[in-house]
Amino acid sequence: MHALYVLLPALCILAIAYRYYSAFLATKIYMLDDARKTPAHTKNDGANYYPTTRWVMFGHHFAAITGAGPLVGPMLAAQFGYAPGFIWLVAGVCLAGAVHDSIVLWASVRRGGKSLPDIVKQEISPFTGFIASIAVLFILVIAISGLGITFVNALSDSPWGVFTITMTIPLGMFMGMWMYVWRKGKIQEATIIGVIGLLLAVAGGEPLNHPDSWLGSFFRLSRTEIVVALCIYGFAASMLPVWILLSPRGYLSSFTKIGTIALLAIGVIIVNPVLQMPALTEFIHGGGPIIPGPMFPFCFITIACGAISGFHALISSGTTSKMIDKESDIRPVGYGAMLVEGVVGIMALIAASSMAPGDYFAINTTPATFAAMTFQGEHLQPVHLAEIEAAVGEVVTGRTGGAVSLAVGMAQIFSKLPGMSGLLAYWYHFAIMFEALFILTTIDSGTRVGRFLLQEFMGRAYKPFAQPNNLVGGAIATALMVSGWGYFIYTGQISTIWPMFGVANQLLGMIALAVGTSILINMGNAKYLWVTLMPFAFLGTNTLYGGFLNVRDNYYPLAIGADAARNTEGWILTICTTVMMVLAVIVLGAAIQKWVSVLSGGPVPETAEQKG
Numbered sequence: 001m002h003a004l005y006v007l008l009p010a011l012c013i014l015a016i017a018y019r020y021y022s023a024f025l026a027t028k029i030y031m032l033d034d035a036r037k038t039p040a041h042t043k044n045d046g047a048n049y050y051p052t053t054r055w056v057m058f059g060h061h062f063a064a065i066t067g068a069g070p071l072v073g074p075m076l077a078a079q080f081g082y083a084p085g086f087i088w089l090v091a092g093v094c095l096a097g098a099v100h101d102s103i104v105l106w107a108s109v110r111r112g113g114k115s116l117p118d119i120v121k122q123e124i125s126p127f128t129g130f131i132a133s134i135a136v137l138f139i140l141v142i143a144i145s146g147l148g149i150t151f152v153n154a155l156s157d158s159p160w161g162v163f164t165i166t167m168t169i170p171l172g173m174f175m176g177m178w179m180y181v182w183r184k185g186k187i188q189e190a191t192i193i194g195v196i197g198l199l200l201a202v203a204g205g206e207p208l209n210h211p212d213s214w215l216g217s218f219f220r221l222s223r224t225e226i227v228v229a230l231c232i233y234g235f236a237a238s239m240l241p242v243w244i245l246l247s248p249r250g251y252l253s254s255f256t257k258i259g260t261i262a263l264l265a266i267g268v269i270i271v272n273p274v275l276q277m278p279a280l281t282e283f284i285h286g287g288g289p290i291i292p293g294p295m296f297p298f299c300f301i302t303i304a305c306g307a308i309s310g311f312h313a314l315i316s317s318g319t320t321s322k323m324i325d326k327e328s329d330i331r332p333v334g335y336g337a338m339l340v341e342g343v344v345g346i347m348a349l350i351a352a353s354s355m356a357p358g359d360y361f362a363i364n365t366t367p368a369t370f371a372a373m374t375f376q377g378e379h380l381q382p383v384h385l386a387e388i389e390a391a392v393g394e395v396v397t398g399r400t401g402g403a404v405s406l407a408v409g410m411a412q413i414f415s416k417l418p419g420m421s422g423l424l425a426y427w428y429h430f431a432i433m434f435e436a437l438f439i440l441t442t443i444d445s446g447t448r449v450g451r452f453l454l455q456e457f458m459g460r461a462y463k464p465f466a467q468p469n470n471l472v473g474g475a476i477a478t479a480l481m482v483s484g485w486g487y488f489i490y491t492g493q494i495s496t497i498w499p500m501f502g503v504a505n506q507l508l509g510m511i512a513l514a515v516g517t518s519i520l521i522n523m524g525n526a527k528y529l530w531v532t533l534m535p536f537a538f539l540g541t542n543t544l545y546g547g548f549l550n551v552r553d554n555y556y557p558l559a560i561g562a563d564a565a566r567n568t569e570g571w572i573l574t575i576c577t578t579v580m581m582v583l584a585v586i587v588l589g590a591a592i593q594k595w596v597s598v599l600s601g602g603p604v605p606e607t608a609e610q611k612g
Contacts, residue, residue, distance in 0.1 A: 001279075003350045004272045006082070007265065010090050010346050014339045017094035022335040025099065029520070029528055030106045032327040039113035040323050046241070048468045049113065052323040054332065056187060059254030061320045062337040065101070065312045066257060067442030068150040069305025069505070070345035071435055072402035075409075076364065076498065077302040078352035079288045083279035084299045085349045092300075092307025093342030096535030100509055102334030103516040103532065104313040108321035109330065115453060116317045116512060120587065123518040123605055128590040132511060135583035136314065137453055139504040141481065142576065143311045144446045145488035146501025151439040152226045152489055154403035154432055158394060159219035160205035162226070164433040165440065166219070167201035168252065169233070176248035194252040202430050209393050209429075224490070230443070231486040237444035238451050238478040239471075253437045258340065260434045264347050267413045273354035282376070289365045289373050290400075291499065292554065297546035301502035306345020308539065310508025311446065312338065318449030351409030356383035363405040367398050384412070391424045401498075407431035443485075450481040491569060496558070499550050500577055506543035507584040510536060514591040521598050522605055540588065547581045 026032050040051035052060065077085045107119055114122070117136055121129025155161045171194060178190040208216035221229065281288075284295040291298050305311065316334065324330065352360060358380040362370050373380065382397070388408060389396055396404050411427040414420055420427070452468060454477035459466020465473030488497060513536035520529055551574055558570030598604055 001275050002272045003268045003275055003354060006086055006275070007268055007346065007350065010086070011265075011343070013090055014094065014342060017098070018336055018339055021094065022098065022102070022331055025102060025335065025531070026328075026331045029525060029531065030102070030327075030330065032106075032330055034326045034328050036110075036327055038109055038324045038327065039321060040325060043113065043322070045469065048241075048319075049322045051325045053187070053325060054329045057320070057323055057325065057329060058333050058337055059252075060323070061315065061333050062340060063253035063257065063437075063441040064315045064319065064445035065305070065309065065337060065442070066341045066344060066438050067147040067305065067311070068403065068435065068439045069147070069303075069309055069311075070341050071348045071406055071438060072150050072498070073303040073502070074306055074345045074349035075352045075402035075406045076290050077299050078277055078349060078360065079281060079283050079290045079364075080295045080299045081278050081280040081284065082275055082349055082353040084284070084295055085303055086346065088300055088303055089306050089342055089345045089349065092303075092535075093339060093345070096509075096513075096539065097306075097308035097312075097342065098335040098338035099531060099535065100308055100310075100512055100516070101312045101316055101338045102330060103519070104512050105316035105321055105324070105334040106327075106330050107516070107519055108317035109324055109327065113322040114317065115449075115456070116313050116515065117453065117456075119317065119519075120511075120515055123515060123522055124587075124590050124594050128587055131583055131586050131590075133453060133457065135511065135580065135587060136508065137450065137457075138576065138580050138583065139310065139508045140314060140446060140450045140453070141484040142488065142497075142501055142504040142580070143508070144443055144450075144481075144485040146497050146505075147439050147442055147446075148227075148230060148485060148489040149497050150401045150403045151230065151436055151443070152223055153399065153401040154407070154435060155221070155226055156223040157220060158209075158429075158432065159213070159216040159221075160209040160429045161432045161436060162219040162221055163205040163208050163216075164201045164429070165436045167204075168198065168437065168440075171197045171201070172248045172252055175252060179248060190248065191252075191255065194248075195255060198252065198256060202426070202433055205429065206426070227486060227490050230440075230489070231482045233440070234443055234447045234482045234485075235478050238447040238481070239474055253441045256434060256437055257344070260430075261340075261344050261347055264351070264410060264413065265343070267417055268347070268350055270418075271413055271416045273350075273413060273416075275350070275353040276356055277353040277360070278376070289361060289369050293499070293546070293549055297542040297549070298499070298502075300542050301499065301506055301546045303345065304502045304505050306342055306348070308506070308509050308535065310505050310510070310512055311442070313508060313512035314449045315445055318452055319445055348406055351406055351413065354413065355405070355409045358383045359385050359388075359408070360405060362397050363408065364400055364402065365398070366400065370398075388412075388424070388428075392428045393425065403432070403435050406435060410434075447478065447481050447485075451477040454480055496554065496569070496573055499546075499554065500573060503543055503547040503550055503577060504580055506539055507547070507580055510539045510543055511584055511587050513539065514588055518591055518594060521595050526599065544581060544585070547577055551577050 043049040074085050117129050117133035120132040175190040175194045286294040362382045407428050410431040414427040415424040455473050464470050513532045516532040555573040559574050
């Protein structure tokens with residue numbers, strides 16, 4: 001099948017969903033009203049609460065939510081074939097993911113920018129809110145680890161990629177100063193400067209990739225060095241005011257992301273590559289070389305963010321709700337940005353499926369695994385990898401994690417455009433930069449959200465620490481967050497961290513949809529329960545079953561296996577996954593109990609949203 005026959009129907013369905021379904025949500029459930037002042041205005045402190053124009057806000061939010069998930073997830077899930085991933089990406093993003101993001105954003109805006117655990121506390125019970133806070137912190141650390149490990153794998157021993165990504169930091173800060181200090185409000189000027197600077201950063205990295213480059217040696221970092229650099233960046237980005245780095249860099253990243261995806265869509269339309277991966281493969285029953293479990297539930301867990309992501313609830317309630325200028329912005333920012341992320345996932349799946357299976361599996365598995373595997377009854381051989389490695393100047397074979405194979409898939413499509421055949425190396429490194437921007441923006445936003453949550457906990461012992469602008473409390477909380485996800489990135493592998501990330505991410509989405517259901521019941525809007533209850537039921541069943549299989553088939557055997565060097569890792573993965581699942585089940589049990597109570601005529605929380 002040609003890719004165009006997959007892409008065009010998907011785009012039409014997403015457009016219809018935004019036009020009609022998001023309008024239904026905005027008018028019948030959210031009842032958006034620009035006469036209401038948002039927390040960005042009522043609590044404006046110039047640092048964390050700051051009114052941001054719609055499209056800058058869209059850019060920041062999209063950049064923050066769109067990490068490695070919609071890129072790497074579909075790439076890895078392609079081992080099951082393109083059909084399961086495509087169906088879940090389209091249906092899931094319209095009926096689950098975009099609903100999840102927008103309802104949490106709306107709920108947080110209406111409650112003064114409260115975090116997800118605080119909303120749980122208000123809508124269900126204080127004890128449940130406390131349990132939710134612990135669950136969210138566990139899940140957030142695992143989620144950032146899953147995103148970060150792909151970043152590290154993609155940039156290790158790649159001076160071109162490291163240079164380009166490094167340059168986006170001062171470039172983002174320059175844009176922030178331009179938009180908010182030197183030329184206040186001149187967003188268009190800052191955008192032009194940022195886009196030009198970004199293209200120069202991509203082109204300027206090429207000379208550094210040569211083995212004899214003296215300057216390139218400073219940017220040729222090992223895996224460990226990249227982990228350390230990422231931790232330092234995560235700490236700094238979490239502590240700086242949002243307008244200096246987080247918002248402008250996110251805005252710049254969103255331009256790159258949306259522009260690249262649009263260009264890739266145009267490339268698919270022009271080139272119309274053949275999807276070489278079958279619609280379904282023999283790995284749907286399990287035993288795959290990349291994701292070892294069966295298609296249900298692991299295809300949905302692996303795809304993760306492209307269809308629905310619990311991590312987005314933390315962004316929606318953690319940073320975005322504090323920056324929304326008007327309530328009407330919730331529709332394009334909350335629902336619309338998630339639809340665009342769905343497009344990202346679809347394009348990643350097309351890039352993966354259009355690769356020769358021999359190339360796809362040679363990149364995404366270790367050399368030993370690839371040499372031993374068969375596909376459709378035959379031993380695979382790489383098809384284009386030798387010429388690709390010669391062109392890009394890097395080894396791509398055995399670079400597991402999905403990021404490198406996605407860059408190869410994208411570069412192959414771009415290089416087939418008219419006049420682009422000699423630019424494969426530039427397209428490859430541009431794609432690596434594009435992926436790393438996705439991941440880095442999510443890591444800094446996620447670390448900031450985790451900092452706020454930890455400060456709320458710390459405030460129980462010493463009240464001033466709970467204030468977002470308390471520097472000492474903020475520094476301690478950020479250091480704890482960075483240490484947590486830094487450990488998992490340093491010690492983990494993509495085959496173990498990514499499935500745990502998928503389960504953690506979907507568990508958090510399940511909790512957020514349960515909260516959304518509670519809000520609808522508490523406000524007397526039970527006739528629309530299907531909006532959140534339908535995706536909640538699917539996500540709950542799929543994720544809890546997947547977590548159980550992860551522990552039973554992967555982590556516990558690793559903990560007690562013959563490889564003593566990995567026993568500790570196995571126990572940590574087993575314990576973390578089990579704790580996350582238990583905490584999520586406690587929150588869900590309390591939520592269901594509250595639903596039954598309110599629907600039976602019991603008391604409604606005083607903070608409940610009023611219908612109408």
